[in-house]
Amino acid sequence: MAVETVNRQLKIKKVGKIEVAKMKTEHRLLKWIFMAGAILVPLFGFGQARDVPLLFPLAWGAGQFIFPLDCQLGKTCFVANYMDDDPAPERVKDWSCGSITYDGHNGTDYAIEGWEAMDQGVDVLAADAGVVIEAIDGYYDRCRRSCPYENSNHVIIRHKNGLRTVYHHMKKGSVLVKRGQEVTKGQKIGEVGSSGDSDAPHLHFIVTDSEINLINPYAGPCSSNKSESYWENQEPYQGGTFKVVKALLTDQIPDGSTPKPVSTLHPRDPIVTLWLRVLNVQAGDISEWLWYTPQGELYSRCKVVHDRPYAYSYWYCYTTLAGYPGATKFGAWTVHYLHNGTIVEKATFDLEP
Ligand SMILES: [Zn+2]
Structure with missing residues (x-):
């Protein structure tokens, strides 16, 4: 991570939410994923996902998914990472030929606006009708530096044709369904949290076939899914032009x-x-604070030179006031x-004696 500290009294913090913090654990992730590809499966809980014997015909859904969160994509929730659709180690490619992903990422990360949003509750919805084949709850849900993989509160639903959808990192105590239970499309199954291998509240959404082969639900020029989209209405690609969603001055070190x-x-x-x-x-891209x-x-x-693309991230720079020359010039800073190189945000504060 190219972070340049311009002088001693300045502290630049690149902090990321999910994506940034993921970078810190990337070596560990790489190790897991490339030392043994098979480990990917139990890591995410499929290993325990035994099928539920079915006695009656069930509603399987139509095989087309709705967006699995009750939020507005691009406004109150954001794609932090798509699935990495480049099988080569140390190379990445998302479904639209961009790089909003990281190496080996096996699902899509939908981030919400932070811990307060999580406390208020953002519903996780069944992407389609189906049967719950695994429902795990009870793990700590405010992980900031990745708790163990296996401690993710999650749900796995089996749909038509054996398709499975997996919903990870849910809030403790929020999982509303049980193994063997039928769910309808759009039914609330839990709430977004940050349990398991997570650094900030988000949903990690995985789609697989009945053999647990990963499926990219997004159809696009660089998707391994060359057939039709698995989405009822595929959301537009979330890459695009740089935009500040929110900016503010604070006297704290932000925590997500x-x-x-x-x-x-x-x-x-x-x-x-x-x-x-x-x-x-x-x-x-270069970010600077003056x-x-x-x-x-x-x-x-x-000053920060960003090392990789981030679809959704937060960044901050803080400076010290106490004890440095010039820090007692009262008035509007x-x-x-x-x-x-372009000013995109200006803020002022009053420094008072
Ligand atoms: Zn993820």
Whole structure:
């Protein structure tokens, strides 16, 4: 991760939510996935997914999925990673020939807006009618640095033609279905959480066939799924132009939630942070934060060269106030956030004695 600290009093933090934090565990992931491909299966719980004997004909659904979350894609939830459809090690490709994924990623990550959104509850929905063949609940659900894989609260549903959908990382105590239970399309089965191998609240959604071969539900030019989309209405590709979803000044080090905004600070406050939640960072993009005193002098700066694309991520830079020359220039301070050299966000705060 190319993170450049411009001077000592500046702390640049690239923090990621899922994608960023995933980078930290990537070596471990790679090891798991490429040392033994077969491990992929038990890792995600398929190993225990014995079929439920069926005595009666059941509603299997039509084999076309609805979006498995009760949220607005692009507004209140976001694709953080698609499935990696390039089988080669250390190469990635999503269904639309982009790289909104990471190596070996076997599903799609739909992120929600953070811990508060998780606390409020975002419903996970059965993508189609079917029968629950596995339902696990009870694990800790506020993992920030990846808890063990097997501690994911999750549901597996079997559909028409043996298709399976898997819903990972759910909130503790939220799973509403039991093994053997029939579900209807769109039925609430639980809520988004961050249990198991997760760093922030999101749904990891996997589709497989009856032999547990991965299926990319998205049809597209670079999808291994050359037939039709498995979605009833396939959402447009979430890559695109860079966009700031939310930006604010805070006196905290953000932890994955939307931080508490502040507008007035004092020299005794240890830090001031400009935090941004953004869409569509490209590899090689440059983010910069420039902090100016009320007199317009450059006080400090942070710079990040992004190492890979991030469909959805948050970033912040904080600077210290206490004890540094210039930090007692009272009045309206300004901070600029620049993306590839263009100012895309400006914020001000009052520094008071
Ligand atoms: Zn995932």
